[in-house]
Amino acid sequence: MFGLIGHLTSLEHAQAVAKELGYPEYANQDLDFWCSAPPQIVDHITVTSITGQKIEGQYVESCFLPEMLANRRIKAAIRKILNAMAHAQKHGINITALGGFSSIIFEEFNLHESKQVRNVKLEFDRFTTGNTHTAYILCRQVEQASQKLGIDLSKATVAVVGATGDIGSAVCRWLDARTDVADLLLVARNQERLQNLQEELGRGKILKLEEALPLADIIVWVASMPKGVEIDPATLKQPCLLIDGGYPKNMSTKVQHPGVCVLNGGIVEHSLDIDWKIMKIVNMEAPARQLFACFAEAMLLEFEKWHTNFSWGRNQITVEKMDQIGLVSVKHGFRPLLS
Structure with missing residues (x-):
C-alpha cells in the first residue's frame, strides 16, 4: 500500500475542505486549533496501471497550513509532518510521499534526526520526497x-x-x-x-x-x-x-x-481514471486524471515494489535516477501535463 502526505493551501481552504469532507468540528476553527489537530486519513485510493496492475493507497491529511510558517509556528509545523509520518507508518503503509511543504520542512529542519515520534520509531525507508519524479x-x-x-x-x-x-x-x-x-x-x-x-x-x-x-x-x-x-x-x-x-x-x-x-x-496526467476525491479538493482541472508528480512517485514505487526512500536528502538526485523513474512513469501510464 502507498501513502500520500499532503496539506491544504491556507486556513480558509482548510476550513472549506473540512466541511466538504464531513469534519464540521474543523470547519470554523482558527489557526490555534489547526496547530493542535492530529493527522487524519481522509481518502482511500485505487490506481490502475495501463499494464492492468492495481494498487491501493491512502491520503493522510497532515493538518499543516502555510500560515504556521508565516506566523512563526515552526514547532507546530515540524510536529505536523512528523505526526503524519508516524500515522502513515502505524497504518502499515509501505511507501509514502511527502507532498508540498512536507518535504521542504523535513529537509530544512533536519527532521531525519527525529527518529522517535512518541511510541513510533520512524523507518525512513518507508518515505520518499517524490522530488526525483x-x-x-x-x-x-x-x-x-x-x-x-x-x-x-x-x-x-x-x-x-x-x-x-x-x-x-x-x-x-x-x-x-x-x-x-x-x-x-x-x-x-x-x-x-x-x-x-x-x-x-x-x-x-x-x-x-x-x-x-x-x-x-x-x-x-x-x-x-x-x-x-x-x-x-x-x-x-x-x-x-x-x-x-x-x-x-x-x-x-x-x-x-x-x-x-x-x-x-x-503535474502529471494518468491514462486511466483514479478512484479518489482528494485532487478535486485541491482544484485540479481534471481531478480523476491529474496529480502532483511527487504523489505519483509513491504510486510508481508501489507498482514496482521499490519500497525505499527513492528521493531523499538534499541535492542527491542524479540524471540516472531521473531516467529510472521516468521509464516506470511511462510504463504505468503517466505523462507530463502540457496544457
Missing part, C-alpha cells in the same frame, strides 16, 4: 512544451529560479546532460551553493532574478515567491514559456500576457 516531469515539460511553442532548445536560454534546491539542481543536471539547451541561467539566494552548482555543471551564468527573467526564453520556477516580488510580463521575451513548479500554483494569475505561456509544472 517531479524533476523528471519538469524537464519533460521543458522539452515538450517548448516544441509546441516553437522554441528551439538549441538556441534557447533557460532560467532556473531556485536552482540550488533539490528539484532545481536536478533540473539543471538534466538540462545540461540530456538537452542541447544553449544557455542556462542559475538563480537562487545562496551564492555559495550557486557557485558549487556552477562548478559541478561546468556551465551556467549566475544572475539575480531581475537580470535573468528578461533574458530567458524558458523560465523554470521551483522556488517560493519572495514577498513583494512582482513579475512584469511586459519585460519577458515573447514568446516565453514559464513553468510554475511551486506550490501553491499561482503564476497563471500573477503573470498574464498573450505572449507568455504559463504551465503548471510538476
Whole structure:
C-alpha cells in the first residue's frame, strides 16, 4: 500500500475542505486549533496501471497550513509532518510521499534526526520526497512544451529560479546532460551553493532574478515567491514559456500576457481514471486524471515494489535516477501535463 502526505493551501481552504469532507468540528476553527489537530486519513485510493496492475493507497491529511510558517509556528509545523509520518507508518503503509511543504520542512529542519515520534520509531525507508519524479516531469515539460511553442532548445536560454534546491539542481543536471539547451541561467539566494552548482555543471551564468527573467526564453520556477516580488510580463521575451513548479500554483494569475505561456509544472496526467476525491479538493482541472508528480512517485514505487526512500536528502538526485523513474512513469501510464 502507498501513502500520500499532503496539506491544504491556507486556513480558509482548510476550513472549506473540512466541511466538504464531513469534519464540521474543523470547519470554523482558527489557526490555534489547526496547530493542535492530529493527522487524519481522509481518502482511500485505487490506481490502475495501463499494464492492468492495481494498487491501493491512502491520503493522510497532515493538518499543516502555510500560515504556521508565516506566523512563526515552526514547532507546530515540524510536529505536523512528523505526526503524519508516524500515522502513515502505524497504518502499515509501505511507501509514502511527502507532498508540498512536507518535504521542504523535513529537509530544512533536519527532521531525519527525529527518529522517535512518541511510541513510533520512524523507518525512513518507508518515505520518499517524490522530488526525483517531479524533476523528471519538469524537464519533460521543458522539452515538450517548448516544441509546441516553437522554441528551439538549441538556441534557447533557460532560467532556473531556485536552482540550488533539490528539484532545481536536478533540473539543471538534466538540462545540461540530456538537452542541447544553449544557455542556462542559475538563480537562487545562496551564492555559495550557486557557485558549487556552477562548478559541478561546468556551465551556467549566475544572475539575480531581475537580470535573468528578461533574458530567458524558458523560465523554470521551483522556488517560493519572495514577498513583494512582482513579475512584469511586459519585460519577458515573447514568446516565453514559464513553468510554475511551486506550490501553491499561482503564476497563471500573477503573470498574464498573450505572449507568455504559463504551465503548471510538476503535474502529471494518468491514462486511466483514479478512484479518489482528494485532487478535486485541491482544484485540479481534471481531478480523476491529474496529480502532483511527487504523489505519483509513491504510486510508481508501489507498482514496482521499490519500497525505499527513492528521493531523499538534499541535492542527491542524479540524471540516472531521473531516467529510472521516468521509464516506470511511462510504463504505468503517466505523462507530463502540457496544457
